[in-house]
Amino acid sequence: MYELTKGALDQIMNGVEVEKPILQILGHKKLASASSQERFRLLVSDGVRINSYAMLATQLNSLINDNELTEFSVCQINRYAISMVNNSGKQKRVMVILSIDVKVPGSEVGEKIGNPTQQDGPQQNGDASSVAPAATSSTERSGLPNSRSIQQQKNTNLNDTLSTGRGVATTPITALSPYQNRWVIRARVASKSPIRTWSNSRGEGQLFSMTLVDESGEINFTAFREQCEKFYSMLEIGKVYYLSRCQLKPANRQYSNVKNEYEMTATGETEIVPCHNEIEDIPHVTFDFSPIREIETMEKNGIIDVLGVCKSCTDVTTLLSKATRKELKKRDVNLIDESSTMVTLTLWGTQAEEFDGTTNPIVAIKGARIAEFNGGKTLSCLNSSVLQFDPDIPEAHRLRGWYNTTGCNETVNTISKTLGGLGGGLNGPWLTFKEAKSQQLGCGETPDYFVAKATINMIKIENALYAACPSENCNKKVVLHDDMYRCEKCDRVYPNFKYRLLANCNLADWTDHQWVTTFNEQGEKIFGLTAQELGELQESRNDEFTEKFSSVAFQSYIFKFRLKMESYNDENRLKATVVTMVSLDFKTYNTHLITQIKELANIAKAP
Template identity: 50%
Template structure:
């Protein structure tokens, strides 16, 4: 006898005793066992085996919502592709929008959702007919009984959940809302790390964190280079008790609707760590979950800290740090102090922060046509035959992408410096994407000139890298903008007060 499947009616811990006289099975005991005695009951009637009189097996009833065994549910952590009879009771943590696709195999639509119970979490995806059938029915934060899905190895390219498997709905899938009290099930399973620890995480690491939104940028509109689609983004700054701050980039509807006016607590699940010139930031993916002011102990502790003085605490902005820099420091300096310390004269560049005013911009050569390849930003050469040549890639292209290379002068009360801002930092200073600036340079000369006039005498928080370089046997100090942000005057004032107290010998 081979047992193919079994249902546990009650675990041994509940029964509390041994039933019968169970024996361990061995080949010797099996061969020594006596043959079963014939049954004293009446012999079974003979069955006519002719093809037209074969007894038809009784069909098993199809599984539907009324037949789900909701009394015997399986933990998510126990699911594997080697099981086919299971029912889970899970809360919907997150549900994506309906997405469409079209390729050589056809076209269709899908949506995905993230489920959790006390044991773990899992991604579920519904395609085509199942997408239409279940999308409106399934609501975020509700609890459902789910059965008869296909289980397969998780595609970690699209899922950041801690599960080796994922579920796919099919025509047999059954979903039934749980109407009982399900408050014991978690809403979202987090694995929070302090913001200060993110500075040591590798790029593209997926993490969970929680922080207070201290401030947020204005909504920005960008044009995607590959598709030309209009994108909307907003950057928010999160702080926590670890004494660190980090920038989180929101996209789409979340960027449009985000309200920072009340300094909400933001719980982040599944954000990607990004790195640019040594600084770390967080970016939302399609699967990232954000919860404002969640009812959780970490959120309550964070709110208490922020309201009792954390709002004015000094923090290290790891989105403005350059961890790979060997020279200089991350402290605030004036141009005079940087010159006095001879920053930039060593073998490697030095870094410093400065509050400065943009006094002049060189608009004439601020935009150029660059190689369309994603990893190449080389300036293209017009071949005057409808094609543009990239000397680095050794190829000719009919298309291009715009890139910014902005030269400017920045001043503070102690001096001024010629600086260079590359594409990403120049976009922040101008408040427009390189694509928008490029189109203005081609089709709206007056608007282009006005754009550069409008940013004159604006104040920014700069992070500079400065290094002595030689051009035509002449040594010159080259200062590059590594990071730039609008001024947070609350932070700036707190820093000035701290400096004044230090000058006066007052304990800070």
């Protein structure tokens, strides 16, 4: 006969701590959810009562999906939490199972044990109330909430409670719901985004987000405006904190891939207090890496974890957002792994500016999004993605050993349709100047793009620099008037200006030459100086300024060009501009040439 912990469900639903009760599973039901994360409701029995208000923590879903937790199974509940939900206007207690062991499989038991009756809710009886005071200290030590500790938290703030040394009842992340009024979680900061600026019809301001994890699950946290300024500097990745009084709402899957139906938003009442004791039960970031070669067959917009070594990367490029008209910083990082396959990871903003690929770092990404372009696959990071460099994990050490011994010299297969894995946004056909002209690129209604290796013949000195508006997001040319500089776009006058580059370059390859326009960022790459430095050089040492234009001649780069027919003074002219460029890496470029030769010679890739 299988012994169950009789009466356990009545005690649990009355707030009494029951240590490791033995219960029987009589069934489960998959709940409808707005997110992709599965949630299962369980029908449990202690031999006396049946209760359908039991939930399985999402990290235990595999027990049901793998048919380990089946009907009639006898199980030991190692850890659980009580959460309150709103059921038809009434508050109901729900037991969230956080850890469970199957003692006897359902196939062996084969039937319902005892003759249990339905439990509708908390049973207010003498037995339960008599043991409740004795169970209080055990509950507080285990971190599970009860009525007395929760009431204490309502009357005092979190920091005061912790400073007195009293125990704090914490709620597991997976047990949180918008129907709870008061809760405290203890969680580790797994990732934290840089501060970003937002703007919409309701206003503008700053925000940051972070991913919080505890032993039960994870959740996304976002702070806006005053809360952003208040909490950003105090929160450190890897540290553990107590958090309370945040707003809970359904998760927005557009901005987060965290596996939780809900997300947190800081409010004016939000409290965050550091936990000074190291909690071993709270995990750090865990990864589930997919080999890079498998990305090619994966669906677009899929979210995966990836580990790769940076074989090469581009310089930071600046793009103009079509939606906001603000400048965006971008860098492409080419990652390879032991499958000798390369994929391009695109970094944006601060991550792009701070990344250093000179030492070929190992890059681990949790929650990278798969994108598709020209039939190839690339990766990008979301706000909630976790990015680690040279992580101290066995997989990274193994990859480093492979790359240092053989991987750095292997020919790789790239699944990102960029120029031989050069990245940098160099998508497009590889053509010579003669081929581009013969195909009449740019003569249609929409602009055309192509990629070429070209050498600088010369750069015109005249009008290569202009005085621009000094405001952060405006590059409009200013007009000097009464010793002040007026920007027509901003409708303001300034006492100073900033220099911007707008250089006309003559480029050549082995077939032809082409005049092109290079804007500020690309021009700065060519000169190795900022526009401001060039302008100051022109003002103070004009001879050195002129010499600088001569010194950059006969340097070769990989360029991506934009061609478009434009009308000026009723005359049609083909305008060619440099979209982006990268320095010439001869080793990677030769790999591209070898690939082209094999394609022309119809040489199949060796198996």
